[in-house]
Amino acid sequence: MSLSEVKLNTDCVVKEIKIADEKTKIRLMELGLILGTKLRVENKSALKQTLLVVFNSSVFTIKTDVANGIIINYA
Amino acid sequence: MRKLLLIGNPNVGKTTLFNSLTKSHEHTGNFHGVTVEEKGKLVNMDGEGWYIVDLPGLYSLLPFSYEEEISKNAILNNKDFNLVISDANSLKRNLYLCLQLKELGINFKLLINNYNYFKKHGNSIDIAALKKYFDAEIIDAKKCKFNKNLIKFNKIDLNLTYLTQFLAKIKEKIKKSDAELIAAFNGNFAGFNDDEIAFVNAQLPALIMARYNFIDGIINEAVKQNKNFVYGKSKLDKILLKPPVMFAGFLAVFFASIYLIFFLVGPLVGDALVGVLYFLIISPFMNFLYSAANNIWIIQFFNEGVFSSINTVLTFLPQVCLLFLFLTVLEDSGLISRMAYVLDDFLTKLGLNGKAIYIILMGLGCNTMSTLISRNMSERNLKIKCALINPFVSCMARLPVYVLVASAFFGKWTYFVVVGLYLLGLAVALIMALILNKTILKTHSNNLLLEFPPLKNLDVKHIGVVVKTNAIDFVKRVFGVIVSMGVIVWILSHTNFKFMYTQEIGESMLFFLADKIAILFAPIGLNSAGAVSALIVGIMAKELIVSTLSIANNAQSNAALISSLTLAASPVHFTTASAVSFLVFILLYCPCISNIAVLKKEVGGFYTAFSIISQLTIAYLTSFVFYQSIQHGIWFAAISLAIIFTILFSVIHLTKKVKHNKCLTCNKCHRN
Numbered sequence: 001m002s003l004s005e006v007k008l009n010t011d012c013v014v015k016e017i018k019i020a021d022e023k024t025k026i027r028l029m030e031l032g033l034i035l036g037t038k039l040r041v042e043n044k045s046a047l048k049q050t051l052l053v054v055f056n057s058s059v060f061t062i063k064t065d066v067a068n069g070i071i072i073n074y075a
Numbered sequence: 076m077r078k079l080l081l082i083g084n085p086n087v088g089k090t091t092l093f094n095s096l097t098k099s100h101e102h103t104g105n106f107h108g109v110t111v112e113e114k115g116k117l118v119n120m121d122g123e124g125w126y127i128v129d130l131p132g133l134y135s136l137l138p139f140s141y142e143e144e145i146s147k148n149a150i151l152n153n154k155d156f157n158l159v160i161s162d163a164n165s166l167k168r169n170l171y172l173c174l175q176l177k178e179l180g181i182n183f184k185l186l187i188n189n190y191n192y193f194k195k196h197g198n199s200i201d202i203a204a205l206k207k208y209f210d211a212e213i214i215d216a217k218k219c220k221f222n223k224n225l226i227k228f229n230k231i232d233l234n235l236t237y238l239t240q241f242l243a244k245i246k247e248k249i250k251k252s253d254a255e256l257i258a259a260f261n262g263n264f265a266g267f268n269d270d271e272i273a274f275v276n277a278q279l280p281a282l283i284m285a286r287y288n289f290i291d292g293i294i295n296e297a298v299k300q301n302k303n304f305v306y307g308k309s310k311l312d313k314i315l316l317k318p319p320v321m322f323a324g325f326l327a328v329f330f331a332s333i334y335l336i337f338f339l340v341g342p343l344v345g346d347a348l349v350g351v352l353y354f355l356i357i358s359p360f361m362n363f364l365y366s367a368a369n370n371i372w373i374i375q376f377f378n379e380g381v382f383s384s385i386n387t388v389l390t391f392l393p394q395v396c397l398l399f400l401f402l403t404v405l406e407d408s409g410l411i412s413r414m415a416y417v418l419d420d421f422l423t424k425l426g427l428n429g430k431a432i433y434i435i436l437m438g439l440g441c442n443t444m445s446t447l448i449s450r451n452m453s454e455r456n457l458k459i460k461c462a463l464i465n466p467f468v469s470c471m472a473r474l475p476v477y478v479l480v481a482s483a484f485f486g487k488w489t490y491f492v493v494v495g496l497y498l499l500g501l502a503v504a505l506i507m508a509l510i511l512n513k514t515i516l517k518t519h520s521n522n523l524l525l526e527f528p529p530l531k532n533l534d535v536k537h538i539g540v541v542v543k544t545n546a547i548d549f550v551k552r553v554f555g556v557i558v559s560m561g562v563i564v565w566i567l568s569h570t571n572f573k574f575m576y577t578q579e580i581g582e583s584m585l586f587f588l589a590d591k592i593a594i595l596f597a598p599i600g601l602n603s604a605g606a607v608s609a610l611i612v613g614i615m616a617k618e619l620i621v622s623t624l625s626i627a628n629n630a631q632s633n634a635a636l637i638s639s640l641t642l643a644a645s646p647v648h649f650t651t652a653s654a655v656s657f658l659v660f661i662l663l664y665c666p667c668i669s670n671i672a673v674l675k676k677e678v679g680g681f682y683t684a685f686s687i688i689s690q691l692t693i694a695y696l697t698s699f700v701f702y703q704s705i706q707h708g709i710w711f712a713a714i715s716l717a718i719i720f721t722i723l724f725s726v727i728h729l730t731k732k733v734k735h736n737k738c739l740t741c742n743k744c745h746r747n
Contacts, residue, residue, distance in 0.1 A: 022276070023139065024522050029283045030135040031524070032168050042308070046318045047420035050429070050523055057300065058165050059307035059527035061416050061429070066522060 004051065004067035006041050011075040013038055019069035028066070032056040038075060076117070076124040079226065080153050082146065082176075083160035084169050085132025086528055088188040088216035090114075092160055093129035096221040100544040101129065103537075104406035106433060107526050108132065108451035111142045113149060118221055127221070131451075134168070136175045136261040139524075141450040141458070147262075150181065156226060157183035160216065163193035163200060164306035166298060170290045173209060177233050178257050184228050185211040186219075192529075197301040204297035208233060237285035241278065248274055307527035312413070315530075321417040332401045333494060344393035349386055349632075357382050372569070372576045380565030381558055383631055384622035388553050390633055391475045392546060398471050399545040402440055403538050409530045411436065419523050425505055426460060426512020428452075428523045434461050435504070438468030440545075443670040450677060453524070456516040459678045460508055463516075463686050466666040467504035469497050472617035476661050479621060479633060483640040484654045492658070500662050503693060510723060514730040552618070561622045564612055568626055580627060580646050585611075599698040600656045600706075605647030610660065616667050656702035663694035 006012055014037045019025035033039070033055055042059065043052035051062050062070075081089045085107040094101055097116040102109060108131070115128040130149055131142035138144040150157070159176065161169035166187065176183055187200065190213045205211045210229045219225065241260075242253055249256070249271050259267060259275045260282060267275070314320055361382070364374050405411055411433050419429030430452060437445035442465055449461035469477075474493075481492040512518060567585035571577045580586055581604070589608035596602055601610070605627045613620040621636075627646045630636035639645040640654070649657060665687045666674065675683040696719060704712035 017280070021520055021522075024520070024524070026137060026279055026283070027135070027139050027522075027524060029280060030137065030171060032171070032287065034280075034284050034287055043312070043316050043416075045416065045420045049423055050416060050419045052316070052416060052527070054305050054308070056165070056167055057304055057306050058168065059305060061419070061523050061525045061527070063521065063523055 002068045003070040004064045012072040015073045016071040078155040079127045080157045081129050087160050087162040089160050092216040095219045106411045111450050140453045159183045159185050163187050163190040185209040186214045188216045199299045201297045309530040315413050345390040349390050380562045383625040384561030395549045396542050396546050403541045409528045425508045426518045438465050442470045446673045454520050460511050460516050462678050464504040464507045467500050469500045475621045483637045484651050513727045600653035600702040652705035656698040660694045660698040665690045
């Protein structure tokens with residue numbers, strides 16, 4: 001299941017990162033979103049194009065296109 | 076002289092620390108990417124000069140945007156001393172950058188800021204444990220002083236076991252030295268061929284994970300953190316992140332602020348300020364001139380060229396202060412990140428992203444500053460688009476013109492005219508973004524990777540300092556640029572081609588030249604030399620438009636200028652239709668000189684020329700529609716708009732077709 005499909009406020013863990021844009025993938029990893037990272041989607045924007053994601057105690061906005069490439073397991 | 080760099084992630088307090096260390100008042104804000112260029116100041120300590128440099132924030136040495144590139148280059152070129160500022164609330168992520176610096180052998184001292192917030196939420200840092208790995212110290216960036224203790228540095232050699240393993244693994248494939256490989260891990264591939272670069276890049280995900288494993292070891296030893304602690308989350312977010320609440324709240328605050336700024340508090344204080352100035356300086360000086368000089372041109376020069384420029388522009392000082400108060404409150408509170416998130420859906424449809432809202436809001440203050448901020452966009456086309464639409468946003472320099480000209484013709488409706496101009500500018504900016512996205516500047520990678528800061532209580536002292544700094548800058552500008560340019564305008568409008576003083580303004584060089592091109596402006600109702608000369612002078616700085624009008628009409632106060640604009644006998648006068656046309660043209664026509672210079676630096680000569688030409692065209696067409704519609708009725712507007720939109724859609728369609736044809740002959744992208 002990808003991060004964009006996760007229900008709000010449900011804890012999950014990063015299983016795989018399959019983001020096509022290598023630059024974005026590396027940047028997300030450098031921000032701490034690596035395999036095994038616990039995360040939670042706090043909010044989805046009105047048209048569901050952007051997600052508000054909590055990981056490593058910080059809140060980041062992630063586009064749904066990018067979130068599609070983050071494969072997760074429920075924690 | 077030694078150099079001291081302030082390095083760190085975005086929004087950790089680097090500029091706050093810079094201001095404390097150097098006693099400066101550089102722009103700070105509770106938002107990602109407020110600082111977009113290097114800022115430095117020389118400070119003396121015990122007879123030694125230290126050049127302290129505040130760098131734009133960066134998360135990693137692999138840059139994601141232009142401002143991160145600037146910081147990276149500065150770090151790699153610095154041979155002296157570095158301070159890494161870290162936020163206690165996101166220490167793990169901040170240590171990632173520290174680790175990259177350690178890998179490269181760059182020495183630094185780690186300063187941990189914002190610890191009180193971290194501690195208040197039940198967390199703690201064992202600084203002694205952290206000191207085993209980094210020369211670390213907890214600070215309060217607002218109160219930090221530049222002294223020997225701050226730059227006292229203990230070198231700590233870290234045993235980066237993961238790095239040794241990686242180097243060994245890669246050396247099996249690539250014959251390079253350790254230094255070359257470590258540089259390559261951090262994006263410097265000098266001397267590497269394509270296969271080697273691809274191989275190193277393929278190792279990056281594993282390297283990043285190894286770095287974070289190493290950091291986890293440090294964090295487990297040195298940090299005790301409440302399991303549920305989230306930095307950047309607020310209870311109010313449940314309400315604020317609902318689009319209707321955000322939209323309605325923002326519009327209500329914005330329009331109420333405009334009313335307060337321009338029609339209630341502003342004029343009262345402005346008139347009082349100019350009254351005091353007139354009583355204390357202008358009146359005694361002019362009395363002295365009348366008694367001492369019997370030369371009419373000297374008296375006129377000071378009266379019209381110098382004092383009327385000061386009078387008409389300085390009246391708007393309170394409005395400028397209130398506008399910056401509004402923007403600073405938005406910036407410091409953390410609301411801008413929320414707005415960026417909520418508006419991202421809508422802005423993405425136009426080919427922008429949520430971060431563009433920060434550029435638009437800053438544009439309300441100064442277009443030049445917000446053009447510079449566009450560099451924090453991660454994608455080239457996105458950055459260029461933001462820079463190109465930015466001049467359509469009404470900056471504070473255009474305000475005096477709106478208020479004065481609208482007051483002359485619309486009386487109690489002035490407020491709505493000014494609000495209408497703001498909205499028109501915004502609408503044109505957004506339509507322009509959409510057209511650019513559909514034609515020459517399509518956004519290819521729209522990543523809104525934005526960190527949410529927490530909502531903060533407002534620091535009244537800091538807001539006061541920001542408003543005071545901007546007020547001083549405005550006054551300096553009035554007495555510097557505006558007065559000196561006002562003097563030049565006065566000379567040009569009172570000197571004929573024989574370089575003789577003339578009281579007949581129609582014979583002056585400025586009005587003679589303006590008169591020659593005024594015919595071009597006849598279709599938009601601005602065929603008077605006075606109006607055209609104000610437009611020409613406005614390219615230098617928009618504030619000069621009002622001072623040019625007051626010089627031309629010999630008006631000593633705003634009230635006199637307002638009444639003179641409606642009199643047919645005045646050198647510059649308007650009808651209601653031409654006044655609307657004038658205001659619309661000023662709203663949309665080309666950026667000022669300083670903005671043009673920044674545009675050229677940021678987006679290059681081609682797009683700067685494009686910006687000037689497209690803005691002039693759009694301003695002319697829009698003014699034409701407004702002027703002719705008022706003259707001939709609403710049907711004219713409907714037909715004109717239909718023609719303009721047909722042309723626009725044809726251009727978009729044609730551009731798409733040309734691009735599609737090019738695509739068929741190229742196999743460089745996935746579309747084929």
